[in-house]
Every structure is written in C-alpha cells, then in structure tokens.
Amino acid sequence: MYNMGIEVIHVDVNDEEIDVNNTNNLVKINTQKVKTDRSEIRKIYNKGMPMFVEFYANWCGHCKTLAPEWKKLIHTIETEYKEKDLAIVSVESKVTHKDIDAVLKETGIEVNGFPTIGLIRKNNTKKFVPYNGKRSADAMLQFIKKECWGTMEGGRRRIHHASTKQKHKRSRKTKRSRKTKRTKRNRKNIK
Numbered sequence: 001m002y003n004m005g006i007e008v009i010h011v012d013v014n015d016e017e018i019d020v021n022n023t024n025n026l027v028k029i030n031t032q033k034v035k036t037d038r039s040e041i042r043k044i045y046n047k048g049m050p051m052f053v054e055f056y057a058n059w060c061g062h063c064k065t066l067a068p069e070w071k072k073l074i075h076t077i078e079t080e081y082k083e084k085d086l087a088i089v090s091v092e093s094k095v096t097h098k099d100i101d102a103v104l105k106e107t108g109i110e111v112n113g114f115p116t117i118g119l120i121r122k123n124n125t126k127k128f129v130p131y132n133g134k135r136s137a138d139a140m141l142q143f144i145k146k147e148c149w150g151t152m153e154g155g156r157r158r159i160h161h162a163s164t165k166q167k168h169k170r171s172r173k174t175k176r177s178r179k180t181k182r183t184k185r186n187r188k189n190i191k
Contacts, residue, residue, distance in 0.1 A: 006078050007044060007087040009035045013094045033078075042099035044087045045106075050148045051120040052086060052131075052140070053109075057093040060114040065135065072137035077144075084149060119147050 044051060054070060056063035074088050091100060093114060104111070107120050107127040117140075118130040129147050133139045 005085065006082050007035065007040075007049070008033060008074055008078070009037075009040050009044070009087060009089045011036060011038050011041070011090070011095050011097075011100070012092040038095065038097040039099045041089060041091070041103055044089075045103045045120065045122055048122045049085050049087050051089050052144055052148070053089040053091065053116075053118060053120055055091050055093065055109075055111045055114065055116040057114040062135075063115045066115055069135055069137045069140070073140050076137060076141060086144065086148060119144065121148070 041051070054066070056066070070090065077084075077086065077088065093111070103109075103120070109116070109118070109120075109128050115135075116130075117135075118128050120128055131140065131143050133143055
C-alpha cells in the first residue's frame with residue numbers, strides 16, 4: 001500500500017464545475033491540487049487506495065444541492081485528515097473513458113441515478129460500499145471514518161450485551177415469583 005495522502009479528482013466533460021445557485025456558502029478548495037485526468041482513477045484504483053466517489057449530473061437538482069457539502073467534505077479531509085490515504089473522486093455523467101469504465105466493471109458499480117455515492121476499495125471482497133446516508137459533509141465523513149479508517153466518533157458500543165440480557169431475565173423471574181406468592185396469599189385470605 002502506498003502512502004499517498006489525500007487525492008482529489010474531478011472529471012468533467014468540459015472541465016467545468018457544477019452550476020451551484022448559492023455560491024456564498026460554498027467552501028473554496030485549492031483547484032490547483034485537483035486532478036482532472038480521466039486515467040488518474042484507474043491509477044489510484046490499481047495502487048489500492050480507497051476512493052470515496054460521486055457520480056453526478058450537471059442537470060440534477062440533488063447533485064446541485066450536494067455540491068456545497070461535497071466541497072466542505074473535501075476541505076475538511078484536506079485540512080484535518082491529510083495524513084490518511086483516500087481519494088475523493090467526482091465523475092460527471094457524460095464522461096466516458098476506458099479507465100473509468102474498467103473500474104466500474106471491476107467493482108460492479110451500476111450508476112442508475114444521480115448522485116451515486118460510495119466507497120471503492122480494491123483489496124476487499126466487497127469492492128463498492130454504497131453510501132445512502134444524509135447528504136451532509138459531517139455524515140459522509142462519519143461514513144468514511146467507519147468504512148475506510150475503521151473509526152467512528154460519537155457512538156456508544158455495547159460491550160456486555162449478554163450479561164444485560166441475563167439481568168433482564170432474572171428480573172422477570174423474580175417479578176413472576178412475587179406475583180405467584182401474592183396470589184397464594186390472596187387465596188388463603190379468601191378461604
């Protein structure tokens with residue numbers, strides 16, 4: 001595995017950014033670091049670097065809504081997680097290229113709607129993990145941390161699941177036994 005850091009790839013037919021209506025809240029990213037070569041996707045995939053991908057269409061309203069959050073995600077990862085290995089890839093729907101098609105075929109990705117988002121990992125039995133969560137930078141970052149780097153923030157893990165089950169079982173038994181004792185007493189009092 002190569003230690004490459006963060007790679008950002010944006011492949012578009014006309015080398016244009018997606019048209020976003022509200023550009024005031026748009027996070028600016030360093031476009032000089034963004035790669036636009038279509039063959040870069042295959043190179044990074046062959047190196048075994050995980051890729052968080054987005055297949056989008058310029059005419060899609062959901063994609064336009066996602067664009068500012070996608071930029072926020074790129075900015076957060078580049079500033080706070082630059083030592084991690086990850087490629088963040090955006091591919092426009094009209095792009096056709098043999099290297100991109102080869103990666104799609106090998107990973108089994110079917111782009112049936114826009115945006116299609118997920119994580120590609122080469123050295124894994126499940127090569128494409130689709131992302132179906134909220135379309136916010138924070139939610140996507142949590143997904144990447146969990147699926148790619150094996151960490152997650154803010155969640156509680158249950159450690160002693162079996163022991164709590166037994167505890168509940170015991171409490172039910174004691175409640176039943178108390179109930180039966182009361183009914184026996186009541187029967188005696190009635191006679």
